[in-house]
Amino acid sequence: QSKANGKNSYFLFTKEMNARVFKRIQLESDMRQALKDQEFTVFFQPKVQLGSGAVEGVEALVRWQKPDGSLMSPADFIPLAEETGMIVPLGEFVLETSCKAMQVFDGIGCSDIRVSVNLSPIQFQQDDLVEMVVSSLERNGLSPSKLELEITESTLMTDVQSSIAKLNLLVEHGISISIDDFGTGHSSLYYLKNFPIDVLKVDRSFIRDITTDASDAQIVETIILMARNLGIGVVAEGVETKEQIEMLREFGCELIQGFYYSKPLPLEEVITYVRSIGTACMIES
Numbered sequence: 001q002s003k004a005n006g007k008n009s010y011f012l013f014t015k016e017m018n019a020r021v022f023k024r025i026q027l028e029s030d031m032r033q034a035l036k037d038q039e040f041t042v043f044f045q046p047k048v049q050l051g052s053g054a055v056e057g058v059e060a061l062v063r064w065q066k067p068d069g070s071l072m073s074p075a076d077f078i079p080l081a082e083e084t085g086m087i088v089p090l091g092e093f094v095l096e097t098s099c100k101a102m103q104v105f106d107g108i109g110c111s112d113i114r115v116s117v118n119l120s121p122i123q124f125q126q127d128d129l130v131e132m133v134v135s136s137l138e139r140n141g142l143s144p145s146k147l148e149l150e151i152t153e154s155t156l157m158t159d160v161q162s163s164i165a166k167l168n169l170l171v172e173h174g175i176s177i178s179i180d181d182f183g184t185g186h187s188s189l190y191y192l193k194n195f196p197i198d199v200l201k202v203d204r205s206f207i208r209d210i211t212t213d214a215s216d217a218q219i220v221e222t223i224i225l226m227a228r229n230l231g232i233g234v235v236a237e238g239v240e241t242k243e244q245i246e247m248l249r250e251f252g253c254e255l256i257q258g259f260y261y262s263k264p265l266p267l268e269e270v271i272t273y274v275r276s277i278g279t280a281c282m283i284e285s
């Protein structure tokens, strides 16, 4: 009897469902293997100080470099990595690789470069997150003040009390926190009041049309003003044109990240970029 039921439920899968489930399982096992085969790599995108023109920091962005040479964008595998828990080992790889990059920056006299690492909700919820991050820094002999963790509003929303506790712990260790994609969540102002935040990253969707859409311009100007009054740093994300730069300069925005300055680059290329543009300490000295 039960055998027959089992058989029936098997047949409830439609062809499309089978194909979708199969594709997912395939991608998951590919991802597991790719991590072993070191197919994942980390690119770095510069953040530039609008005033001095110096590189203030870089954001670490993971890439999947397939053996055929193609690059897979994180948008195509991070969601599944989240669902399957693969994001935990993948995230540790990104953090460790970022620590190695910080050592390289130290080595070329650019120890003032701050490296930002994205944390997904599942990573943030790990009980040993703080330990993992701190031990990675210690193992690599790095100062925590050079690390910034980028967290989205929805990540913090899951469990507000434990998020506040975790952020406080990270901040006590000297690690900086930025809110990624700021403005796209549901209670942006709540975060500013209740969480120990160092930096807001204004989402690209607000920046895109600032030169043509008056309300986008108003929103961005207001976010920048508010952040300044609260003593919080601001990064404008996804800046692509000279016109956007000029507007953001008028608004008093400090930091710019976007294709206008540079796309995310492999470590060797970002080093070349940093050497040509300079960091704050290089420009001052």
Ligand code: C2E
Pocket (backbone or CB within 6 Å): 045, 060, 061, 062, 073, 074, 075, 078, 091, 094, 118, 119, 120, 150, 180, 181, 237, 238, 239, 240, 257, 258, 259, 260, 264
């Ligand atoms: P994000 O953290 O908001 O990263 C910024 C994204 O905007 C990057 O896309 C970057 O390449 C893109 N971008 C930067 N400037 C411009 C611009 O001027 N124009 C345009 N059109 N795009 C620009 P990317 O690298 O494809 O990453 C997408 C998202 O995937 C990231 O958004 C982040 O949420 C996630 N992600 C990437 N790497 C990691 C990682 O190591 N861990 C986790 N958990 N998530 C990651």
Ligand code: MG
Pocket (backbone or CB within 6 Å): 059, 118, 150, 180
């Ligand atoms: Mg980010």
Ligand code: MG
Pocket (backbone or CB within 6 Å): 180, 181, 201, 203, 237
């Ligand atoms: Mg973002």
Ligand code: MG
Pocket (backbone or CB within 6 Å): 180, 181
């Ligand atoms: Mg994003």
